Amino acid sequence: MAEGDNKSANLLAQETSQLEEQLQGWGEVILAGDQVLRWEKPWYPAALVGATTILFMLIYFLDPSVLTGLSCAVMILCLADYLVPTLAPRVFGSNKWTTEQQQRFHEICGNLVKTQRRVLGWWKRLFALKEEKPKMYFLSVISSLVAVAWIGQEVHNLFLTYLIVSFLLLLPGLCQHGIITKYAGMVKREINKLLKQKEKKNE
Numbered sequence: 001m002a003e004g005d006n007k008s009a010n011l012l013a014q015e016t017s018q019l020e021e022q023l024q025g026w027g028e029v030i031l032a033g034d035q036v037l038r039w040e041k042p043w044y045p046a047a048l049v050g051a052t053t054i055l056f057m058l059i060y061f062l063d064p065s066v067l068t069g070l071s072c073a074v075m076i077l078c079l080a081d082y083l084v085p086t087l088a089p090r091v092f093g094s095n096k097w098t099t100e101q102q103q104r105f106h107e108i109c110g111n112l113v114k115t116q117r118r119v120l121g122w123w124k125r126l127f128a129l130k131e132e133k134p135k136m137y138f139l140s141v142i143s144s145l146v147a148v149a150w151i152g153q154e155v156h157n158l159f160l161t162y163l164i165v166s167f168l169l170l171l172p173g174l175c176q177h178g179i180i181t182k183y184a185g186m187v188k189r190e191i192n193k194l195l196k197q198k199e200k201k202n203e
Contacts, residue, residue: 025085
């Protein structure tokens with residue numbers, strides 16, 4: 001068991017190190033984005049929501065076709081991939097990082113690798129469910145897709161995308177400041193109260 005854990009830890013460290021090398025040119029931008037996403041200043045959440053709102057309002061008024069929107073998005077990514085590694089050191093100052101910055105960059109890369117592993121793990125479990133319990137797999141997938149289709153029909157696609165993107169951008173800050181944990185705990189307590197009241201009525 002210990003040998004397996006060591007092997008997994010070594011593999012995680014290796015993948016993290018590889019990701020650090022790949023993202024080295026984006027280091028300053030990633031650290032700055034990390035500060036914003038974790039709400040290190042009180043006005044960061046408002047800035048995130050404001051920037052997202054402006055972007056989606058622009059998309060709404062321009063109303064580009066799917067092909068145009070996709071082309072513009074890929075073009076922006078290509079320009080960023082070319083310009084950011086060159087311009088970031090000039091914009092953010094010295095190329096030399098502090099120990100704290102290097103450690104935080106290492107943590108971010110490690111979290112990205114862990115997130116990738118979790119997603120792959122969920123994907124594998126889904127296919128394992130398909131092999132082991134095909135009926136449950138079928139019902140779960142069809143029910144989920146029907147629910148998503150109904151939501152998509154009832155809510156405007158762009159507005160729904162705006163809500164999802166806003167939530168995902170705010171999620172790291174919500175977790176960092178314990179807001180998710182706080183409200184999840186409140187919901188859990190209320191559910192436990194309802195279950196206890198139901199048990200008392202049954203008695």
